[in-house]
Amino acid sequence: xxxxxxxxxxxxxxxxxxxxxxxxxxxxxxxxxxxxxxxxxxxxxxxxxxxxxxxxxxxxxxxxxxxxxxxxxxxxxxxxxxxxxxxxxxxxxxxxxxxxxxxxxxxxxxxxxxxxxxxxxxxxxxxxxxxxxxxxxxxxxxxxxxxxxxxxxxxxxxxxxxxxxxxxxxxxxxxxxxxxxxxxxxxxxxxxxxxxxxxxxxxxxxxxxxxxxxxxxxxxxxxxxxxxxxxxxxxxxxxxxxxxxxxxxxxxxxxxxxxxxxxxxxx
Amino acid sequence: xxxxxxxxxxxxxxxxxxxxxxxxxxxxxxxxxxxxxxxxxxxxxxxxxxxxxxxxxxxxxxxxxxxxxxxxxxxxxxxxxxxxxxxxxxxxxxxxxxxxxxxxxxxxxxxxxxxxxxxxxxxxxxxxxxxxxxxxxxxxxxxxxxxxxxxxxxxxxxxxxxxxxxxxxxxxxxxxxxxxxxxxxxxxxxxxxxxxxxxxxxxxxxxxxxxxxxxxxxxxxxxxxxxxxxxxxxxxxxxxxxxxxxxxxxxxxxxxxxxxxxxxxxxxxxxxxxxxxxxxxxxx
Numbered sequence: 001x002x003x004x005x006x007x008x009x010x011x012x013x014x015x016x017x018x019x020x021x022x023x024x025x026x027x028x029x030x031x032x033x034x035x036x037x038x039x040x041x042x043x044x045x046x047x048x049x050x051x052x053x054x055x056x057x058x059x060x061x062x063x064x065x066x067x068x069x070x071x072x073x074x075x076x077x078x079x080x081x082x083x084x085x086x087x088x089x090x091x092x093x094x095x096x097x098x099x100x101x102x103x104x105x106x107x108x109x110x111x112x113x114x115x116x117x118x119x120x121x122x123x124x125x126x127x128x129x130x131x132x133x134x135x136x137x138x139x140x141x142x143x144x145x146x147x148x149x150x151x152x153x154x155x156x157x158x159x160x161x162x163x164x165x166x167x168x169x170x171x172x173x174x175x176x177x178x179x180x181x182x183x184x185x186x187x188x189x190x191x192x193x194x195x196x197x198x199x200x201x202x203x204x205x206x207x208x209x210x211x212x213x214x215x216x217x218x219x220x221x222x223x224x225x226x227x228x229x230x231x232x233x234x235x236x237x238x239x240x241x242x243x244x245x246x247x248x249x250x251x252x253x254x255x256x257x258x259x260x261x262x263x264x265x266x267x
Numbered sequence: 268x269x270x271x272x273x274x275x276x277x278x279x280x281x282x283x284x285x286x287x288x289x290x291x292x293x294x295x296x297x298x299x300x301x302x303x304x305x306x307x308x309x310x311x312x313x314x315x316x317x318x319x320x321x322x323x324x325x326x327x328x329x330x331x332x333x334x335x336x337x338x339x340x341x342x343x344x345x346x347x348x349x350x351x352x353x354x355x356x357x358x359x360x361x362x363x364x365x366x367x368x369x370x371x372x373x374x375x376x377x378x379x380x381x382x383x384x385x386x387x388x389x390x391x392x393x394x395x396x397x398x399x400x401x402x403x404x405x406x407x408x409x410x411x412x413x414x415x416x417x418x419x420x421x422x423x424x425x426x427x428x429x430x431x432x433x434x435x436x437x438x439x440x441x442x443x444x445x446x447x448x449x450x451x452x453x454x455x456x457x458x459x460x461x462x463x464x465x466x467x468x469x470x471x472x473x474x475x476x477x478x479x480x481x482x483x484x485x486x487x488x489x490x491x492x493x494x495x496x497x498x499x500x501x502x503x504x505x506x507x508x509x510x511x512x513x514x515x516x517x518x519x520x521x522x523x524x525x526x527x528x529x530x531x532x533x534x535x536x537x538x539x540x541x542x543x544x545x546x547x548x549x550x551x
Contacts (some may be wrong), residue, residue, distance in 0.1 A: 131357035133343030170393030
């Protein structure tokens with residue numbers, strides 16, 4: 001019998017939920033500045049997906065116990081990253097172009113009901129209220145990587161908007177018809193993991209749908225924090241909790257410096 | 268061979284009002300920051316800057332009013348915050364931003380390097396990047412009959428790069444475990460002129476001992492300037508890390524135009540030499 005943990009944080013629950021979406025023998029890509037995504041991937045690799053090929057930036061299969069917290073601030077640990085390979089940027093980009101990556105992880109500033117993502121501007125493009133940094137590889141991943149796992153540390157209406165102010169990377173346009181019409185390599189946004197719930201996308205319309213609610217969260221609370229009506233199924237599952245073993249691995253082996261909570265700094 | 272070693276001021280005097288400048292490195296590593304500061308001091312106007320992921324380089328060149336256009340996939344301080352001057356200037360309409368994705372930016376450089384007018388990709392279809400950056404052209408691929416985007420070759424007047432070591436004739440090398448070295452090569456091949464600052468200038472014999480580490484050959488480089496810690500405050504892994512405490516100092520200063528002015532006065536305008544800069548700025 002699985003022993004579920006009673007003591008876990010929301011970032012740990014999100015990391016575990018993300019990890020459960022990763023399959024053994026897949027090939028995945030992870031960009032920078034996604035702390036919960038890193039912990040989730042490393043957890044999957046040391047538990048159910050030992051043959052997951054993990055490309056972190058330009059490192060192929062970095063040691064799952066790499067302390068990325070130190071990597072960001074200390075050159076000697078950067079030098080000591082143990083990995084199977086360091087790729088050139090162009091090799092990495094060719095891998096995207098060939099459509100060989102099974103999944104990627106994205107953290108959006110804004111996401112709408114069709115899974116369109118905006119990391120470019122809040123407000124009108126020509127005179128934005130907030131100029132965001134830009135999407136880096138979001139437009140690339142959403143068209144070339146087979147499926148996208150998206151996570152949002154704070155589920156709130158300013159993130160979940162009816163229509164994004166700018167499409168940095170496209171979701172399920174034309175009610176999900178455009179990817180098949182254009183024969184796109186990517187199936188687009190697969191699931192969205194937040195501090196309140198796990199969300200998916202309706203097969204027919206491409207609209208966002210509630211998949212499961214986290215323990216102690218009400219459907220009302222989720223809808224109130226979402227800027228558009230969610231598709232809410234009649235029977236709603238509760239998100240599977242992390243196990244005692246998973247929490248122990250995260251805290252003691254994978255992320256003792258608590259990098260995962262960097263996703264919760266005030267933005 | 269011609270001696271290409273010059274002073275930093277001599278090198279950046281190549282860059283004039285209205286020039287387009289490609290800045291190597293990405294996201295707080297391998298940025299040619301000593302050259303960027305020299306450019307700030309020179310005070311040229313209306314620059315167009317091309318960089319894959321901009322941070323202090325772009326933000327400072329915007330803050331002092333040198334820049335009219337930024338072409339990039341990202342401008343910000345990863346894990347620290349939004350780029351303050353970039354944000355202000357973009358919100359006030361003082362700069363034009365030419366949006367790229369990571370892949371399209373690099374494909375643009377590769378197209379230049381290969382000597383082809385464009386490279387096709389299926390990235391960005393459905394994205395508003397195509398509406399803002401009108402250099403991209405959507406067309407029907409004659410081979411697959413599918414919709415594809417043509418990413419035109421990116422070209423600029425001058426590339427600013429920071430490498431590990433070079434000889435006086437311009438053969439520039441990387442060090443062991445240096446990453447993203449190919450990006451540097453593509454930048455040089457996309458520029459009319461290339462300025463390379465290096466951690467150290469070495470004898471040609473030293474270059475010949477390990478020719479496999481030569482990333483830029485002498486025929487691709489116009490100027491060499493010795494600038495130890497020339498990437499500071501960005502990092503040069505594995506030689507030195509990003510100076511996070513200095514970068515945070517910059518970030519805090521730049522959030523307000525007054526304190527930003529104090530920052531550039533202290534670390535750029537009133538500094539007499541690179542050695543003096545390192546003495547007051549470097550935290551390791």
